[in-house]
Amino acid sequence: MSFERKELANGIYFNAVHETKFKANLISLRFVVPLSADTAAKNALLFPVLLRGSERYPSIGEIRREEESIYDTGISDSVYKRGDLQILELRINLLENRYAIDGMDITGRAMDLLEDILFHPVTENGVFREEYVESEKKMLVDDIRAQVNDKRRYAMTRLVEEMFEGDAFGLSELGTVETVSSVCPSCLTAQYRDVLARARVEIFAVGNFNFEALSERFAAMFGKISRGELYPLETAVLAKPRDEVKTVYERQNITQGKLSLGFYTGHSVSDGNYHIMQVLNTVYGAGVTSKLFLNVREKLSLCYYCSSAENGQKGYMTVNSGIEFANEKKAVEEILVQLDHMKNGEITEDEITDAKLALIDSAGRVGDSTGTLMNWYFACVMNEEILTPEEKIARFRSVTKEEIVRMAQDIKLDTYYFLCGKEDAAK
Amino acid sequence: MKDTRITERETEFGEKYFYTKHRSGLDIYVIPKDFATSFAMFSTKYGAIDNCFKLEGEPEFHEVPDGIAHYLEHKMFENEDGVDTFSRFAKYGANANAFTSGTMTSYLFSCTDHLKENLEILLDYVSKPYFTPENVEKERGIIGQEIRMYEDNPGSAIYYNLLEAMYEKNQTRINVAGTVESIAEITPALLYDCYYTFYNFSNMTLCVSGRADMEMVLDAVNRILPEREQKTIIRNYYSEKPEVFRKRISAEFEVAKPMFLIGVKDIDISDDSRVRMKKKTEMGILTDMLFGPTSPFAIDVYESGLVNGFDAGYDHGRDSSKLLLEGETDDPETVYGKFVSYIEKNRKEGLSREDFDRIKRASYASYIKMFDSTKLAQSFTYMIHDDCDPFDYGEALKSVTFEEVEALFEKLFHEEYYAMSVVNPVKK
Numbered sequence: 038m039s040f041e042r043k044e045l046a047n048g049i050y051f052n053a054v055h056e057t058k059f060k061a062n063l064i065s066l067r068f069v070v071p072l073s074a075d076t077a078a079k080n081a082l083l084f085p086v087l088l089r090g091s092e093r094y095p096s097i098g099e100i101r102r103e104e105e106s107i108y109d110t111g112i113s114d115s116v117y118k119r120g121d122l123q124i125l126e127l128r129i130n131l132l133e134n135r136y137a138i139d140g141m142d143i144t145g146r147a148m149d150l151l152e153d154i155l156f157h158p159v160t161e162n163g164v165f166r167e168e169y170v171e172s173e174k175k176m177l178v179d180d181i182r183a184q185v186n187d188k189r190r191y192a193m194t195r196l197v198e199e200m201f202e203g204d205a206f207g208l209s210e211l212g213t214v215e216t217v218s219s220v221c222p223s224c225l226t227a228q229y230r231d232v233l234a235r236a237r238v239e240i241f242a243v244g245n246f247n248f249e250a251l252s253e254r255f256a257a258m259f260g261k262i263s264r265g266e267l268y269p270l271e272t273a274v275l276a277k278p279r280d281e282v283k284t285v286y287e288r289q290n291i292t293q294g295k296l297s298l299g300f301y302t303g304h305s306v307s308d309g310n311y312h313i314m315q316v317l318n319t320v321y322g323a324g325v326t327s328k329l330f331l332n333v334r335e336k337l338s339l340c341y342y343c344s345s346a347e348n349g350q351k352g353y354m355t356v357n358s359g360i361e362f363a364n365e366k367k368a369v370e371e372i373l374v375q376l377d378h379m380k381n382g383e384i385t386e387d388e389i390t391d392a393k394l395a396l397i398d399s400a401g402r403v404g405d406s407t408g409t410l411m412n413w414y415f416a417c418v419m420n421e422e423i424l425t426p427e428e429k430i431a432r433f434r435s436v437t438k439e440e441i442v443r444m445a446q447d448i449k450l451d452t453y454y455f456l457c458g459k460e461d462a463a464k
Numbered sequence: 465m466k467d468t469r470i471t472e473r474e475t476e477f478g479e480k481y482f483y484t485k486h487r488s489g490l491d492i493y494v495i496p497k498d499f500a501t502s503f504a505m506f507s508t509k510y511g512a513i514d515n516c517f518k519l520e521g522e523p524e525f526h527e528v529p530d531g532i533a534h535y536l537e538h539k540m541f542e543n544e545d546g547v548d549t550f551s552r553f554a555k556y557g558a559n560a561n562a563f564t565s566g567t568m569t570s571y572l573f574s575c576t577d578h579l580k581e582n583l584e585i586l587l588d589y590v591s592k593p594y595f596t597p598e599n600v601e602k603e604r605g606i607i608g609q610e611i612r613m614y615e616d617n618p619g620s621a622i623y624y625n626l627l628e629a630m631y632e633k634n635q636t637r638i639n640v641a642g643t644v645e646s647i648a649e650i651t652p653a654l655l656y657d658c659y660y661t662f663y664n665f666s667n668m669t670l671c672v673s674g675r676a677d678m679e680m681v682l683d684a685v686n687r688i689l690p691e692r693e694q695k696t697i698i699r700n701y702y703s704e705k706p707e708v709f710r711k712r713i714s715a716e717f718e719v720a721k722p723m724f725l726i727g728v729k730d731i732d733i734s735d736d737s738r739v740r741m742k743k744k745t746e747m748g749i750l751t752d753m754l755f756g757p758t759s760p761f762a763i764d765v766y767e768s769g770l771v772n773g774f775d776a777g778y779d780h781g782r783d784s785s786k787l788l789l790e791g792e793t794d795d796p797e798t799v800y801g802k803f804v805s806y807i808e809k810n811r812k813e814g815l816s817r818e819d820f821d822r823i824k825r826a827s828y829a830s831y832i833k834m835f836d837s838t839k840l841a842q843s844f845t846y847m848i849h850d851d852c853d854p855f856d857y858g859e860a861l862k863s864v865t866f867e868e869v870e871a872l873f874e875k876l877f878h879e880e881y882y883a884m885s886v887v888n889p890v891k892k
Contacts, residue, residue, distance in 0.1 A: 058498050060477070061833045098763040102822070105758050109826035109833075132829050136477060172769050179772045179792065182720035188616050289718045290890050293612035325550035325560070335548070338605030341613055359613050387551075394557035401576035402501040405838045 038404055040414055040423070041248070045256040047264045048236070052418065053252070054243040054410050060136060062244030063407035064129040064147070064251075066155075067415065068236040071268050072123040072205045078212025079220055079228040080123055082173055084114035086225065089169040090159035100154065107146045108132040112154065119419065120272030120350030121205040125232070127155070130407075133245055144246065152258050164226040177217050181209070185289075192295035192456045193357055199285050200299040200452035204273070206351050234265040239415060243407040274305040274352040278449040285454045292458070296368060298356045299452035300376075304444060306349035306420050312432040313440045318347040319392035320441065321379050322356055326391045328375040333358065339368050354448060362457050369453075379445040384438055396433045400426040470678055473855050479835050481844070481855070482678045486685055489666025489694045493844055494681055495673040501838040502579045502674025505845045506590050507570040509669075510662035512642075513635035513701065513783060514567075517661060520696035528658060529649040531607075531642015534564040536655050538603050540571065544594045552589070558582040564640055567783050568849055569662075574838065580680055583672070587688040593659045595652040604647060611641050618717040618887045622725045625713045626788075626885035630729045632709035633702035636784050666694040669848055671841035701783070706731050708883040716890045721772070723887040724796040726803060730785040730876060737782075737851035744780040744852070745827075745860045746872045751778045751787055752823045753815060753869070754807075761806050765791070771799060781850045787876070796886045807877045815873060820866045831858050 039055045070080055094100040104110050110131040117124050131147045159166050185191050194209075201207030211217075238259070242251050278301030304314050322329035322345025333343040343358035360368045378384065403413045403426045417423045471483045482494045511533050518525045540562070541549040553560040556578035562571045571590050575582050614620040627637040641647075672681055708729050734740050755761055755776030765771035771791035778787045793799050834843055847854045 059836050061836055096763075097766060098758065098760075101758045101763070105822050105826045108829035130833075132832065136829075136832055138825075138828075172767070175769050176772050179721060183772075183792065184720075186618055186717075186719045186723075189613070291616045291718065293609065293616050326548075326554045331548075334606060338602055339609075341606055341610035359609060361609070361612075391551065391554035394554060395559070398557040398559060398576050402499075402574075402838065405499045405501045406836070 038410075042418065042423075043252065045240075045252065046259050048267045049238040049259050049264075050240065050418070051252045051255055052239060052241045052414055053246075053248040054241065054414060055245070055248065056243065056404065056407075056410065057245045059133070059244050059407055061130055061132050061407070062144070062246060063241065063411060064131070064151070065241045065243075065411055066127045067239040067241070068125040068232055069239065069270060069419075070123050070125065070232060070236045071270060072118050072121050072208055072210065074208055074216065076228060077123060077208055077210060078177070078216035079225055080125055080232065081116045081211045082170070082177060082217070082220060082225060083229055083232065084116070084125055084127055085173045085177070086165055086169050087154050087158050088112065088114060089173065090166070091153040092157040092159065093153045094150070095159050100150070103150055107141065107143050107150070108137060110143065110147045110150075112151065116210050118206065118210040122270055122272060123210050127151070144251070148251075148254055156258065156261065158229075160226070164222045165229070167222045170220070170222045170225055174217050174220060177211060178214050181211050181214055181217065188289075188291060188293075188295050188456060189357070189359065192297045192454065193355065195285075195287065195456070196297035196299050196355060196452060196454040199283060199454055200353065201351070206272075233262050235268045237267060237270060239418060241411045241415065243410050272350050274307070274350070275301055275303060277301070277303070278451045282450050283452045285452070287454070287456050288459050289456060290459055291456070293359050294362045294365060294458070295456040296356075296358045296360055296365065297454040297456070298369070298372065298450060299454070300354040300356070301352070301449045301451045302347065302354050302444075303352045303447055304349075305352045310440075311349050312429065313436050313444050314347050314349065315396055316389065316392050316433060316436045317379065317441045317444055318345055318354060319395055320384060320388050321345050321375065324392075324395055326388070326395070328378065328388070329356065329372065332375055333368060333371050337367070337371060339364050339371070343368070343372070353451070365455060365457070373450070376445070376448065380442065380448070382438065382442045384441065386438070389436070389438060389441070393433050393436065397430045400429050400433070468682060475855055475858065477832060477835075479855075484678065484682070486665070486682070488685075488689055488692065489664070490685065490689070491669045491848065492678070492681060492685065493669070493671045493841070493848065494676050494678045495671070495840050495844060496676065497674050497838070497840060499674050499838050500576045501574050502576075502672065502676055503572065503574040503839050503841045504579075504583055504586055504670070504672040504676075505570050505572040505841045506586050506670050507568050507668060507845050507849065508662050509567065509667050509849055510569050510658075511565050511567040512638045512640040514662065514699055515635055515638065516700040518698050519661060520698060525700050526657060526661075528654055529642065530638050530646040531640070532650055532654060532658055533569055534640050534642065535603065535607060535647055535650050536658055537562050537564045537569050537571075538607060539595055539600060539655060540590060540593065542594050542599045543589060543592070549585070549589045552585050553582060556581045556585070566636060566638070566640060567781070568845075570845065572842070579674070579676060580684065583681065583684050584688055587684060590663070591689055593656065593663075595655045597652060600650065600652050600655065607641065607647055608644050611644055611647075614641060618719050618723060621715050621717065622723055622790075622885050622887045625715055626725045626727045626883060629710040629713040629883040629885055630708045630727050630786070631704055634704045635701055661695070661697060664692055664695045665689060667697060669845060671844045671848070673841040673844070674838070704731050707880040711883055712886070713883070714886040714888060717887050719887055719889050721792045721794060722796055722889065723792050724790065724799055725885045726789040726800060727883050727885070728787040728876060729881045729883065730780075730787070732875065733780070733782065733785050740780065740782065740850065741852040741857060741860050743872065745857070745864050746869050747778050747780050747785075747787070749820065749823055749827055749864055750869050750872055750876070751776055752827065753819050754810065755789060756823065758819070758822070761803070765799065765802070770795070770802070796884065800884050804879060804882070810873070811877075815866070815870055817866050820869060824861075824864060828858070828861055831861055
């Protein structure tokens, strides 16, 4: 396996991950833009609208039939946030050419389709077709409203909203019902041009390609657009915790309460010792040998799940659990007691070894799928530190108990969110 | 191991597996892959639907509470020496888990190192039940919360409701986790009864993919599995009529928009596994032709904005066969009406041969992509539990004809086989 990276044009990078053991390759384009209230909705709508029709394939049916014809080469879009940045992705999963029964150049045809979708959208009088824009707006609004359907994820999203109120990271990467509704075809078209001109673009090709030819093809594609001033791309790490814990209770007609706690850590990937936080988090609450699993679930039988997660962009940690409403106090108490144990050094060597082995195992399997390889190297380029999984493994091994304890002492409860039942609901 | 016959098979695209039937009756598959990750799955053909059974020679059927297979899965992690199974795996960096479905219970792990040691732990803990009144009691709270979690999940409710509408008596309708009431009846004695019935090795499979070889796997199996008498299980499944039990079922949840799930019931399941495999390939292609991403139906409901998140799926195995359509819409009855008239239109005008060719090729491509997965042992297990050889499946996929798919279309779709489950938003 090898990794190479080069800049094709101002802010447009081609990342080649060469690996021959897969039958299907991956091409992904990630457009990195600032997450802001003004543009989040427009950005979220961009790729869905592009996928509605291009000059050669002017309807979604024609696009999908072409995808299916090239050996089920799916082109999918997604949008997510990473720190204060919004990432817009187009991803293509394609069978390697040598598996084509009829000698088809699968990669070539997929690239033709991609180019048409990305650079030749269906327009009317120079703007996106209104029908497509309106239809995608309606679906995005539905998606935003449907976030309430999955209570576990809903609670986690709401916690972040509350904890980061007033901060870019508190915004939804989908925009809001209001901002989506106010998008018009001409303002979306203007945003499309702006993103093409100013976004940082990380292109990934993972698998077995003629990388030289592929990078030339991308260079030619992007060479046709004129690039402008690049967007400023920065993420602000939490500077300090709240003076007083922010407490939010939300009520719904449900039978199980969802507890979501947000903790300030202040530590981020850019500090260079974030691997300590990852071991800390694994000892505390990630996985089935963690303190939270063994105590809140196994010892006290309070829940089916109780786990923690760290975020190395913004410097915070969360704990999530599904519990009986009446057990709220008991569960919170135990979660905090276990955190105190971390701070007081009540950690066994076994706990640390188990946690390290789990992290080492997960880094060790990065090379086993095109998707994990891409995510690994994307994180590297965003963190501005290219590391192999082996180098990261060495860092995990080096973490000591003292380092964990010292870092744990910086952790402080910041936001308390509980999704609970209606007061008048029967227990 | 002179008495063990090992079969080797290879595909034209370079994939390989080794198979043997162990003297205990256990079916063992080893699939070598050039991945850092190895994956092992030890499974029994026992799931939520097996609530009424006896061993050959026993006079009476045993009836057990709903959710017991899943409860048993949770309790297998308990060991007599008090050491938790997860922490045993953790010593070797493995990622372990287990799950229960309607028809199987699986114990699995994946790891990048110490495959041998981890495999030994897997074989050991699954072959040593240890149930006490205390440890069985302790689990009731945890599983109770797991059940509550699903009770608040509209996606789970809409699915089980549909099963209750489609099937009148058949055990397919049983919720895998059971209910808070049904699991209250579970005792150590009942768990042992189920364990010694269904965890006999002739009812089980072991699949290992990754950096594994048959010699190492067989050596571990020989050393660790206890001698156990092979038994024949007689399962009592309640038979079903072809028509659905109820046409409609609905529930209310805190959701933004109504959700629908349409089911097409099919009870034409052959006892011959080769016939089932053939039909499965035909059903996959037919489902995609009619309701896949390029189908006129999927495109129509997308472009008109009638449905958000439309998806179609099917299953066809020994114990169940059905086609499912789902999505979110303001008007489930309109979607249902469209579905019925779309089928009638296709019946009149015939299916498209061009669609068939394109989709058949795409299906073969996604079959090949399956071999990129580090969880190949899991895909193998699903097929093997239905007596379907994963390599034969690829061949069967290539040999499906348009005429066969047409004939299946004629048989599968009739209004009395359709049911719809709906979740409506709570009225404020």
